Amino acid sequence: MAFSKVISGVALAALTMVLAACGGEATSEGETAVAAGPEPEVIDARQANFKAIGKSCKAIRTQLEGASPDTAAIAAAATDLNGYALLMDEHFPEGTSVEDGYDTEALAVIWEKTDEFTEAKARLVQASADMITIAEAGDVAAIGDQVGAIGGSCKNCHDNFRLDTD
Amino acid sequence: MTASQTAPVEPASKPGLAGTDPYVRVWDLPVRLTHWSFAFLVPALWWSAENSEWALHKRFGVTLLGLLIFRILWGFLGTRTARFASFVKGPAAVLAYLKGQWGERVGHSPIGALSVLGLLTVMLVQVGTGLFSGDPYDGATGPLNALVKVSTAAALTEWHEWFYWVILGFVALHLSAIMFYAGVKQNDLLGPMVSGRKLVTPGTQGNEMTPWVRFAIAAVIAVSVAAWVAFEAPGLG
Numbered sequence: 001m002a003f004s005k006v007i008s009g010v011a012l013a014a015l016t017m018v019l020a021a022c023g024g025e026a027t028s029e030g031e032t033a034v035a036a037g038p039e040p041e042v043i044d045a046r047q048a049n050f051k052a053i054g055k056s057c058k059a060i061r062t063q064l065e066g067a068s069p070d071t072a073a074i075a076a077a078a079t080d081l082n083g084y085a086l087l088m089d090e091h092f093p094e095g096t097s098v099e100d101g102y103d104t105e106a107l108a109v110i111w112e113k114t115d116e117f118t119e120a121k122a123r124l125v126q127a128s129a130d131m132i133t134i135a136e137a138g139d140v141a142a143i144g145d146q147v148g149a150i151g152g153s154c155k156n157c158h159d160n161f162r163l164d165t166d
Numbered sequence: 167m168t169a170s171q172t173a174p175v176e177p178a179s180k181p182g183l184a185g186t187d188p189y190v191r192v193w194d195l196p197v198r199l200t201h202w203s204f205a206f207l208v209p210a211l212w213w214s215a216e217n218s219e220w221a222l223h224k225r226f227g228v229t230l231l232g233l234l235i236f237r238i239l240w241g242f243l244g245t246r247t248a249r250f251a252s253f254v255k256g257p258a259a260v261l262a263y264l265k266g267q268w269g270e271r272v273g274h275s276p277i278g279a280l281s282v283l284g285l286l287t288v289m290l291v292q293v294g295t296g297l298f299s300g301d302p303y304d305g306a307t308g309p310l311n312a313l314v315k316v317s318t319a320a321a322l323t324e325w326h327e328w329f330y331w332v333i334l335g336f337v338a339l340h341l342s343a344i345m346f347y348a349g350v351k352q353n354d355l356l357g358p359m360v361s362g363r364k365l366v367t368p369g370t371q372g373n374e375m376t377p378w379v380r381f382a383i384a385a386v387i388a389v390s391v392a393a394w395v396a397f398e399a400p401g402l403g
Binding site: 006007010014054057058061062065105150151154155158162163164 | 218220301302303304305306315316317320341344345347348349354355356357
């Protein structure tokens, strides 16, 4: 008797956890979108590219936290960052938004406000290109300021075009 | 030894007294509320992270921090079965228990003690790493993220992401153990953690009544610390 009570209780707990695991990924906003097909590879490539952007940016910021920042390393990281930023143009084909039912944080507004999105991407391209020049010049204070410009471009795009329930 | 072997006994009007009453107190209300909050929060934290619901994730995380702090304090201030000293015993006690020489008592067994310590520890590690996790240029960050260096936060974030599997393992073990006790040892551990009472052999000593003043003290400390952390620990760093 006690056995069946406990089994039911534990099974309920396990089932709840499994239910919590399913559904709600692309539908957490109340959308009922179902994916049009298998996840496009471009979404993986896109997410890998943003991870690489984040890594380069962190490399620069880590240098600045040290006692004597290596400006050549910063210039190299900025060069990488600029390269990744240019790749963003290839990573946003139509129909790959979270509203299309895929596991991504790209909002449909990307394809609605195309001018703004183009400008947002260009901001990072420009900020990282400027960072190469500034880092090669060796002025640590100016490098620090330019990190702010890069961060501002990240935030601008994320605030407008990325899923964020914060 | 089991309920099915003895004739049903009428509970006395004041349950919990040693003597004739077979239904005694086992777990106080704070312990039970804390336990079931853990059971809700751990899956909720996982779900909120998977679905990028960062505001919820952070709120759940700080709540879990408060509950963990409370449980640790209660392990020193609470009722007998809540106190660590009453169930954390050495390896000799674990062996005696495994050999069936422990006798009938309420509260955690020496083996149960290991799982309590294990689960509390892994939850503390996960909450601890989470407080510092994230990248402000990427998205949500834990409330103490600004206190550590970029490389430190990156490392702690990675830990936080894979340590989830360790927690999953401990939870699976915990659920398996409960089911084992129910099915094989005919010992219902779920019911008492809900009702706070257990059917025991008459004469077995039950738990004491909840000391509500000490509860208030532990609760106030836990909520204060968690709130201070949630507001990014002003005064630190």
